[in-house]
Amino acid sequence: MTGPLDGSVALVTGASSGLGRASAAALARAGAHVLVHGRDAGRLAAVAREVGGTPLTGDLADPADAERLAAAALAAAGRVDVLLCNAGVGWSGPFTGMPAGDAARLVAVNLAAPIALTRLLLPGMLEHGGRLVYVTSIAGRLGVAGEAVYSATKAGLDMFAVSLRQELRGSGVGVGVLVPGVVDTPFFERRGEPYTRRRPRPLPADRVAGALVAGIVAGRAEIFAPGWLRLPIAVRGLFPGAYRALDGRFGTRTVALRAGSG
Numbered sequence: 001m002t003g004p005l006d007g008s009v010a011l012v013t014g015a016s017s018g019l020g021r022a023s024a025a026a027l028a029r030a031g032a033h034v035l036v037h038g039r040d041a042g043r044l045a046a047v048a049r050e051v052g053g054t055p056l057t058g059d060l061a062d063p064a065d066a067e068r069l070a071a072a073a074l075a076a077a078g079r080v081d082v083l084l085c086n087a088g089v090g091w092s093g094p095f096t097g098m099p100a101g102d103a104a105r106l107v108a109v110n111l112a113a114p115i116a117l118t119r120l121l122l123p124g125m126l127e128h129g130g131r132l133v134y135v136t137s138i139a140g141r142l143g144v145a146g147e148a149v150y151s152a153t154k155a156g157l158d159m160f161a162v163s164l165r166q167e168l169r170g171s172g173v174g175v176g177v178l179v180p181g182v183v184d185t186p187f188f189e190r191r192g193e194p195y196t197r198r199r200p201r202p203l204p205a206d207r208v209a210g211a212l213v214a215g216i217v218a219g220r221a222e223i224f225a226p227g228w229l230r231l232p233i234a235v236r237g238l239f240p241g242a243y244r245a246l247d248g249r250f251g252t253r254t255v256a257l258r259a260g261s262g
């Protein structure tokens with residue numbers, strides 16, 4: 001059986017859990033050989049077996065590990081055609097109560113590591129073509145009270161992707177973002193505040209991963225999961241005053257949280 005990504009090599013960060021794990025499986029089904037990255041060696045080995053991929057461990061809070069990961073990926077497969085920067089970590093609570101170390105960790109894992117990996121792997125991609133894909137968040141488009149640093153890292157990643165896409169036009173390297181709302185993964189438990197709202201209902205990770213891989217194959221610049229997230233984003237862009245008024249009226253968390261805020 002042939003797939004649209006036959007013969008290609010994909011590196012998925014944060015593939016030991018949740019969306020990364022589901023995306024690694026979807027990329028493998030599409031024909032890619034998947035280099036699966038994560039910290040938890042046990043869970044990672046299970047994913048590697050599941051997708052017939054190669055496990056690569058590393059803690060992206062440490063800048064040296066991003067360098068080691070890029071080198072290990074090239075040593076293992078000789079090239080990376082698809083880089084999916086998915087690893088991410090959340091933190092929820094009032095900003096004044098956020099320890100400096102947690103803020104630094106979010107910036108390192110969610111923003112600095114994808115930039116470092118891109119810097120290290122893009123030169124090879126420019127020689128043979130490729131695709132850079134970043135998992136951002138609705139929080140980075142709308143902002144969320146209690147998630148200021150998380151939202152800032154995701155907004156920064158989003159704009160990094162937009163700028164690179166402009167810079168790499170015609171180069172053979174495409175750039176895209178996945179903008180998820182709420183996805184059913186351990187993300188919320190791990191950040192210390194479970195997702196307890198009834199709506200919006202979390203999307204299954206497999207469904208989001210399917211949309212992501214379809215978007216990669218089609219070369220889409222933006223993939224929204226669910227698609228209706230475009231609506232609050234457009235309202236905020238077109239009518240920022242009205243958006244602020246709604247947000248103020250219903251409480252600072254409401255508008256963004258109704259759209260989801262992982």
Ligand SMILES: NC(=O)c1ccc[n+]([C@@H]2O[C@H](COP(=O)([O-])OP(=O)(O)OC[C@H]3O[C@@H](n4cnc5c(N)ncnc54)[C@H](OP(=O)(O)O)[C@@H]3O)[C@@H](O)[C@H]2O)c1
Pocket residue numbers: 013014015016017018019020037038039040041058059060061086087088089090109135136137138179180181182183184185186187188190261262
């Ligand atoms: N779930 C949602 O509702 C939602 C919504 C919007 C955006 N997102 C984004 O989606 C992406 C995937 O999250 P998820 O929902 O699948 O959460 P998850 O199940 O908690 O998975 C997070 C992944 O990131 C990895 N990771 C975390 N810290 C790391 C570090 N310091 N170094 C290396 N890897 C690290 C984890 O590795 P280990 O397991 O090995 O520690 C894990 O594989 C994240 O970027 C998140 O911000 C999620």
